[in-house]
Amino acid sequence: MRPAAGKTATLFKDTPLALDGGAMLSPVTVGYETYGTLNGARSNAILICHALTGDQYVASDHPITGKPGWWERIVGPGKLIDTDRYFVICSNVLGSCLGTTGPWEENPATGKPWGTDFPVITIRDMVRVQAALLDHLNVESLMAVIGGSMGGMQVLEWIATYPDRLHAAVMLATAARHTAQNIAFHEVGRQAIMADPNWQDGRYYDTGARPEKGLAVARMTAHITYLSEDALTAKFGRNLQGREAVSFGFDADFQVESYLRHQGSTFVDRFDANSYLYVTRALDYLDIAGRHGGRLSDAFKGASHVRCCVISFTSDWLYPTIENKRIVHALNAAGVPVSFAEIEAAHGHDSFLLDVPEMDHMLKGFIAAAARTRGLTGGTGA
Amino acid sequence: MRPAAGKTATLFKDTPLALDGGAMLSPVTVGYETYGTLNGARSNAILICHALTGDQYVASDHPITGKPGWWERIVGPGKLIDTDRYFVICSNVLGSCLGTTGPWEENPATGKPWGTDFPVITIRDMVRVQAALLDHLNVESLMAVIGGSMGGMQVLEWIATYPDRLHAAVMLATAARHTAQNIAFHEVGRQAIMADPNWQDGRYYDTGARPEKGLAVARMTAHITYLSEDALTAKFGRNLQGREAVSFGFDADFQVESYLRHQGSTFVDRFDANSYLYVTRALDYLDIAGRHGGRLSDAFKGASHVRCCVISFTSDWLYPTIENKRIVHALNAAGVPVSFAEIEAAHGHDSFLLDVPEMDHMLKGFIAAAARTRGLTGGTGA
The missing domain is CATH 3.40.50.1820 (Alpha/Beta hydrolase fold, catalytic domain)
Structure with missing residues (x-):
């Protein structure tokens, strides 16, 4: 709703x-x-x-x-x-x-x-x-x-x-x-949303499915541009997330990965994917x-x-x-x-x-x- | 094959x-x-x-x-x-x-x-x-x-x-x-691939479907990092792609959008999405x-x-x-x-x-x- x-x-x-x-x-x-x-x-x-x-x-x-x-x-x-x-x-x-x-x-x-x-x-x-x-x-x-x-x-x-x-x-x-670089980053975000099959050409509101994964990827990409490289290094560096060594897998080994995933997943609770397309446009x-x-x-x-x-x-x-x-x-x-x-x-x-x-x-x-x-x-x- | x-x-x-x-x-x-x-x-x-x-x-x-x-x-x-x-x-x-x-x-x-x-x-x-x-x-x-x-x-x-x-x-x-920033950009690419339902937990080879959309988004994101902002500006600026004015739609109005989409779509013909996960990791x-x-x-x-x-x-x-x-x-x-x-x-x-x-x-x-x-x-x- x-x-x-x-x-x-x-x-x-x-x-x-x-x-x-x-x-x-x-x-x-x-x-x-x-x-x-x-x-x-x-x-x-x-x-x-x-x-x-x-x-x-x-x-x-x-x-x-x-x-x-x-x-x-x-x-x-x-x-x-x-x-x-x-x-x-x-x-x-x-x-x-x-x-x-x-x-x-x-x-x-x-x-x-x-x-x-x-x-x-x-x-x-x-x-x-x-x-x-x-x-x-x-x-x-x-x-x-x-x-x-x-x-x-x-x-x-x-x-x-x-x-x-x-x-x-x-x-x-x-x-x-x-x-051009600003447009490029937004275009990646839009393509991530539109690549999500739950997007359904934007007609998803009554389907019980929303393009949350695509929107989360869009948010993650944009979020990188909101922080300086130095800030990311100072905040996370190569620190691991709750582990002593890398997992040799695709879990969020690094804190920066965990942080970005969190940014993506919480964003979809408060923002609409189509609105993201329109406002970035x-x-x-x-x-x-x-x-x-x-x-x-x-x-x-x-x-x-x-x-x-x-x-x-x-x-x-x-x-x-x-x-x-x-x-x-x-x-x-x-x-x-x-x-x-x-x-x-x-x-x-x-x-x-x-x-x-x-x-x-x-x-x-x-x-x-x-x-x-x-x-x-x-x-x-x- | x-x-x-x-x-x-x-x-x-x-x-x-x-x-x-x-x-x-x-x-x-x-x-x-x-x-x-x-x-x-x-x-x-x-x-x-x-x-x-x-x-x-x-x-x-x-x-x-x-x-x-x-x-x-x-x-x-x-x-x-x-x-x-x-x-x-x-x-x-x-x-x-x-x-x-x-x-x-x-x-x-x-x-x-x-x-x-x-x-x-x-x-x-x-x-x-x-x-x-x-x-x-x-x-x-x-x-x-x-x-x-x-x-x-x-x-x-x-x-x-x-x-x-x-x-x-x-x-x-x-x-x-x-x-941390390098990892962040790669993580966005991996999440784009894994968000594609055709990825199927990486077991897509015999299914007739491949996570091409996710891989294309991953490639587009990475491609931005391969070029300088100045190079993007010099190459594309805000030039429009084959049109006199913006379309007020979500087509690739700007040359930089068209270029990135092309980078994404041609990449999937020559590269495997799982390999992209492993090599970025x-x-x-x-x-x-x-x-x-x-x-x-x-x-x-x-x-x-x-x-x-x-x-x-x-x-x-x-x-x-x-x-x-x-x-x-x-x-x-x-x-x-x-x-x-x-x-x-x-x-x-x-x-x-x-x-x-x-x-x-x-x-x-x-x-x-x-x-x-x-x-x-x-x-x-x-």
Whole structure:
């Protein structure tokens, strides 16, 4: 059964959502969470955009896994993004599987789950849905939009598409386009899913079988790209898993094998294989400069009033500093104010989710300044 | 049907091969090729060791694909490794699938293919079989043993295990152990194969079904690690495959997707999925220092007379320069003469198979000097 989300909103009931791919969607349901309270001036809203397999549970327990929110270290009462002070919104992206319209949801035309009849969507389509959710929540403009990885790509599309609704924007460990290597890793994951006979051309929802093995392999492959080689070496090296010597067999002799298998097998409990196809496709299609004759800066022409912050991590080889710097250069070229730091962190791409004091320091200062320039007073800020 | 190899030798008929894992194998068939003629002094033999999915067809057409030998650029009459001058031997490794004993071959105890009853083997086991093949060919000692990637690991085991049979040794783009990241990528490939229901616990040979989809995914994953990100970008970037715009579907829109799918689908025609499990496992188990209390140099104590050459490539992220340097340092510490170069090459790990003039230059000089010090005269040499 499709998991139930906390809050949901049904949008695009009267006017359908026109997708980049040409299809129309109506209605669109959005699963979301909010933390804190919108102030009277409606000026203290922060939208947090989640990554590929993330969700709206940024600061509260996940309804399936029971685990704490994925950014509770940062978001909550008295925390860096202080929900006593700000109204924080996070919504499940279009195409995903935790309350928002996606391949798992019923196709109104057939009364059955969409499966692969669901239209292919883009990062900009995800952002269009978020904008409609803000309308629904009576939030005209955001104090800040913040995201890492695919979340950062949504932030870029916010800057490109709805600059007038933004005061500030933070992008962590991200890129404005997918490289050939990025696409290659995702394609392997998709092929693993589609190779699983339980995938059944995407029409598996009513069959009692799901392509769990294929999805687990996809997750394992992707997971390697989230960690640096040094982090894997430091964490696991060639350590054996609960044994004195190798088994001369195909069990998980090495801790790193056991860890990856665990990543794969737990992932399938909380994520839908078709959603994985759609969301990775949206990532691969991202090429903001491509829409502007190859000039990324042209995408940001209307955003010279948006205070931006870009953070990359030294050991991130998925979206390395050079890709983050392309964004910074384009923002600069468009006259958009931008703070940038490449932060020394050993853990690879996932550093943005981890305890990196230098990142916290930069985020704290940037958000305090954004609040100040937004005219918000009170609270501790920086 | 199991493909027929050219030359084969049946070894270990009377005395079984004692494997590192404790099992005994008897007999062991070896598929091999030779090029050139052994001289009267039996001093001009060169053993070439192939990589993970390579084979003995180093300088002649592959019997399945019909393609030229995998190192014909280097090996042949008048070429850098001149078969008018040297007697070149290359054999299919133990556990592989082109004429040498492996999971596809008949288990004498059952009369059926071994499948996953085949014992897990190591790189040193592969080398033991090569040493027995040399006995069979009446080659007591080698002028040189040469190999790249997994071939280089076999060279390392030659230096460690049979130093007295070596005059010189060349290792390209290799490592003396697999890192956690190396193991992780292989584990994903193995899981992809084992997730394929056609794998049938490895007992698929007589079923008319083979785990081709799983093997293709394994190959695609590994293939990404053979190329540098820059090479992928230069070769494919975000270029589309035979279309003007993305399809908003799951076809191979991007050239890199089409390329990877092709790599996967052609691989299954020439390689066996169980062999892929066994050979990757042998790679993951490699840890020469581990056998010597963590001191790699101790493995090379008997090799101070072996002239060694180690070559790494700047863009190789599978077995990067740092892993090659570990070998160089250990050889130095053991008093083994070693030439080392990190060569600027853009193509990643596969550079050792490609046209890299600086590599050719170094190889040519090294082989000429090895021949000279071996007392071989005539020919052009360097």
